[in-house]
Amino acid sequence: MTTLRPALLTDHYELTMVSAALRDGTADRRCVFEVFSRRLPTGRRYGVVAGTGRLIEFIREFRFDAAEVDYLLRAGVVDEQAAAWLRDYRFTGDIDGYAEGELFFPNSPVLTVSGGFAECVVLETLVLSVLNHDSAVAAAAARMVTAARGRTLIEMGSRRAHEGAAVAAARAAYLAGFGFTSNLEAGRRYGIPTAGTAAHAFTLLHDDERTAFASQVATLGKDTTLLVDTYDISQGIRNAIAVAGTGLRAVRIDSGDLAVIAQQSRELLDSLGATETKIIVSGDLDEYAIAALAAEPVDMYGAGTAVVTGSGAPTVGLVYKLVEVDGRPVVKRSEQKATIGGRKVAVRRHKPTGTATEEVIVPQGVPDRQPHDRLLQRSFMAGGEPVALPTLAESREHLRECLISIPWEGLKLSAGDPAIPVTVVPAG
Structure with missing residues (x-):
């Protein structure tokens, strides 16, 4: 290279x-x-x-x-x-x-x-x-951090940017207060914590959702995040808890009316005894979408395209x-x-x-x-x-104090x- x-x-x-x-x-x-x-x-x-x-x-x-x-x-x-x-x-x-x-x-x-x-x-x-x-990137990310009101954000925009810009964007988003990036080169080069588990492709690879979840949990343990919206979200949550138990760290939802789905998912998780399982949402989130979810039971946000493009101001x-x-x-x-x-x-x-x-x-x-x-x-x-x-x-701390x-x-x-x-x- x-x-x-x-x-x-x-x-x-x-x-x-x-x-x-x-x-x-x-x-x-x-x-x-x-x-x-x-x-x-x-x-x-x-x-x-x-x-x-x-x-x-x-x-x-x-x-x-x-x-x-x-x-x-x-x-x-x-x-x-x-x-x-x-x-x-x-x-x-x-x-x-x-x-x-x-x-x-x-x-x-x-x-x-x-x-x-x-x-x-x-x-x-x-x-x-x-x-x-x-x-x-940093200005857009800072606005998202403000909108998140203390909840953690993951930068996951690498697939929406030039490969070099993706690394720079991850650095700028972390500077602005994001907690993690999905980009491994940014993690290696700048010491930014990285995060990521599985995409819909991994679920579709297997004959059914439970088998996919079982494979992921067997490899990564219960301290992982299961993507539950490949098919039916409610059934996906039931399958996730059936496979991982109530100690599952988190579920991720990447589509739909996130405000409504987050409420329904929280109620379902609680009814299954998974009261400590977190809800992560993603899917074309910008600062406005994040702000609109402020009152919902969301624990973490994944933001991609809007971050790496400056959320409309590149x-x-x-x-x-x-x-x-x-x-x-x-x-x-x-x-x-x-x-x-x-x-x-x-x-x-x-x-x-x-x-x-x-x-x-x-x-x-x-x-x-x-x-x-x-x-x-x-x-x-x-x-x-x-x-x-x-x-x-x-x-990063200097920007936090400035804001x-x-x-x-x-x-x-x-x-x-x-x-x-x-x-x-x-x-x-």
């Missing part, structure tokens, strides 16, 4: 800019690029920063090998001067930004990349590809824009896509109780710090070398204003 290399995970025009900048002598001008979103996806009240840990690893390994440079030369993407530059490329600049698991809002300076123009511009597509995808609209050249702010002035010049510093304001009240962004300056302010940016790379990064577990800090209105699934206002202080 070929190991994914990051250098060509980029767009053609970035290397043509490098070629031109090398030729005209501007390639090494000191620049600042910022990653931000002009608006949140429709209906969303906050964004979640995710993918930073993956991104820093990619940038650390961002090199062009001989075969890649030869391809670029043959294809006419770069000239000989740019090819020589690519052969020696390594990022030597600085990267700062919001911690993974941090919330962001319109115009939040999520990531700041500083260095020579050429070494920074060549990272644009990679940065946006990772952060837009992972942040979209990107969070992050952009990568040049905001400073040689210490001078630069501004894109087009009416629909204007930018704010200069490097930004951001703080989040809080009440003494810890509730967030405002995000303050200061271009070309330092915020007037107030009690209970929290500086949002931290260093990820300095001089091209990674700074100690938080673990995935630490980032607790925003006003409860900001956690609503209905459309509305961002959870907290963002104030951009005028420069000067």
Whole structure:
């Protein structure tokens, strides 16, 4: 299996800019690029920063090998001067930004990349590809976690995503508070707990449902989950308890009117003496479907397609824009896509109780710090070398604390204003 290399995970025009900048002598001008979103996806009240840990690893390994440079030369993407530059490329600049698991809002300076123009511009597509995808998944997953009200969620969307994106999505969902993933590579790579037992195919393989259940219990014991909706759900539950006994850990239901079926299943399990057997539901669940089941006797949710596709918002609209050249702010002035010049510093304001009240962004300056302010940016790379990064577990806890800090209105699934206002202080 070929190991994914990051250098060509980029767009053609970035290397043509490098070629031109090398030729005209501007390639090494000191620049600042910022990653931000002009608006949140429709209906969303906050964004979640995710993918930073993956991104820093990619940038650390961002090199062009001989075969890649030869391809670029043959294809006419770069000239000989740019090819020589690519052969020696390594990022030597600085990267700062919001911690993974941090919330962001319109115009939040999520990531700041500083260095020579050429070494920074060549990272644009990679940065946006990772952060837009992972942040979209994490935001959708965080909304599902809120809707679940403390009940456990399993991410099971691998079959609805590109194989590489499936692993990244599992990581982002776990960051957001999911308890398990079905993806074994995500479990191996990131230490995420994995879960899974059997599909309908295993039941259909056997001559009858009881035989299938008996085989699964014989192999995995009673601490397993039996899928009971291949045929008739009520009879499936009866068969499950008849085979496994009242000590069966859980049954899973993957179809039908889940609200009604969950109630009926709970009543049936209790009548059979399986009062401790849990009910897991799955089947095209998103945050709205999960919220609708809040009052039902459901113990765990399995979510797939909606998680890995960002539940209708597969990107969070992050952009990568040049905001400073040689210490001078630069501004894109087009009416629909204007930018704010200069490097930004951001703080989040809080009440003494810890509730967030405002995000303050200061271009070309330092915020007037107030009690209970929290500086949002931290260093990820300095001089091209990674700074100690938080673990995935630490980032997961950071997001949990951030969600607790925003006003409860900001956690609503209905459309509305961002959870907290963002104030951009005028420069000067």
